[in-house]
Amino acid sequence: MSSDTPQGCNRRNYQAVLLHHGQVSVVSRPFRGPNPGEVVLRVEAASLCSTDLKILKKGHRLINPEEAAVLGHEIVGRVHAVGENAGQITVGERVVVMPNVGCGTCELCRKGLENLCSDYRAFGIGLDGGLAEFMRVPSEAVSRGHLIAISDTIPTQLAVLAEPLSCCYRGLRVSRLKAAESLVVIGTGAMGLLTITLGKALGAAPIIAVGHGGRSGLAAQFGADLTLDALESGWQKAIWDVTHGTGADVVMVTASSSKAQHDAIALAAALGRVNFFAGLPDDDGLHDFPSNVLHYRQVSVLGTTGSTRSDIEEVIRLMETGRLATASNVVTHVMGLREFMSAVTAMDQRNGLKCMLSVD
Numbered sequence: 001m002s003s004d005t006p007q008g009c010n011r012r013n014y015q016a017v018l019l020h021h022g023q024v025s026v027v028s029r030p031f032r033g034p035n036p037g038e039v040v041l042r043v044e045a046a047s048l049c050s051t052d053l054k055i056l057k058k059g060h061r062l063i064n065p066e067e068a069a070v071l072g073h074e075i076v077g078r079v080h081a082v083g084e085n086a087g088q089i090t091v092g093e094r095v096v097v098m099p100n101v102g103c104g105t106c107e108l109c110r111k112g113l114e115n116l117c118s119d120y121r122a123f124g125i126g127l128d129g130g131l132a133e134f135m136r137v138p139s140e141a142v143s144r145g146h147l148i149a150i151s152d153t154i155p156t157q158l159a160v161l162a163e164p165l166s167c168c169y170r171g172l173r174v175s176r177l178k179a180a181e182s183l184v185v186i187g188t189g190a191m192g193l194l195t196i197t198l199g200k201a202l203g204a205a206p207i208i209a210v211g212h213g214g215r216s217g218l219a220a221q222f223g224a225d226l227t228l229d230a231l232e233s234g235w236q237k238a239i240w241d242v243t244h245g246t247g248a249d250v251v252m253v254t255a256s257s258s259k260a261q262h263d264a265i266a267l268a269a270a271l272g273r274v275n276f277f278a279g280l281p282d283d284d285g286l287h288d289f290p291s292n293v294l295h296y297r298q299v300s301v302l303g304t305t306g307s308t309r310s311d312i313e314e315v316i317r318l319m320e321t322g323r324l325a326t327a328s329n330v331v332t333h334v335m336g337l338r339e340f341m342s343a344v345t346a347m348d349q350r351n352g353l354k355c356m357l358s359v360d
């Protein structure tokens with residue numbers, strides 16, 4: 001089944017947030033039905049993350065400033081129209097989007113690690129994203145399973161977080177976090193708080209959050225057993241005390257800070273795993289690498305970026321158990337597409353945690 005006009009509205013245009021020559025505007029675009037193999041989604045909501053802010057400030061190597069681009073890679077929507085031969089997808093199905101579309105042929109893509117493909121594009125980064133009423137999903141993304149079903153019972157403010165949560169889930173999974181292990185999360189922005197909620201759902205204990213000033217208190221609401229202020233001296237000692245002198249089994253560095261990376265290694269227990277989850281600016285890096293900690297305590301330092309289909313599926317499964325319900329509290333602003341620039345300003349000024357643009 002397919003349809004050529006947007007249902008529920010009698011116009012043949014739809015609204016989209018466009019980035020063109022570095023300028024953002026909300027424009028009306030003509031609606032086109034899907035070509036063979038394609039799917040058109042009616043977007044329910046899309047949330048913003050720091051990557052979107054970075055694109056607005058500095059652009060992105062995969063976005064040609066000469067061409068109008070629709071941002072937005074954290075997306076929940078409903079299948080509006082299905083092109084011929086688009087497989088099993090049905091109109092009306094609610095889905096989240098796996099954003100990174102790899103080349104499909106390299107060794108990493110063949111292993112399902114499209115998050116690591118060097119020749120990728122992503123929805124909102126090279127492919128039109130979800131900051132629009134409708135989003136076209138190209139046939140290669142449809143056939144490779146980039147639309148992942150999610151039940152109607154998951155609230156929009158949680159469903160929209162499937163992608164960021166899946167990145168945090170991957171971070172913990174690759175760090176081999178086990179139940180009853182101690183987890184330290186450095187950084188209490190949206191990704192740090194989502195990592196805490198997931199750590200709790202996976203049975204980590206104790207969970208210790210390290211943040212800056214007022215924000216560190218927030219972490220308790222997301223499941224942290226202890227929250228420490230990195231601006232106060234003695235926070236490292238508090239971690240050794242609460243872990244009875246053994247250190248942390250897993251340390252997730254969600255803050256973009258080489259000092260935080262350095263601190264993280266020092267806090268790791270014997271056999272501990274330290275995940276550099278946040279990238280650093282090009283002009284920053286880790287100096288005086290504390291290599292003896294790795295040697296004498298058999299500590300592993302690793303990094304993760306993005307997520308895979310199985311991470312998103314596992315996050316949806318955890319959402320359905322109800323154990324991730326508090327994650328939706330990272331969505332502190334809900335706005336319409338036309339308020340996109342206010343949402344950007346709110347995030348830029350760190351006024352709240354995460355903005356969701358509700359489209360429906």
Ligand SMILES: [Zn+2]
Nearest residue numbers: 049050051074
């Ligand atoms: Zn993101």
Ligand SMILES: [Zn+2]
Nearest residue numbers: 103106109117
């Ligand atoms: Zn590839």
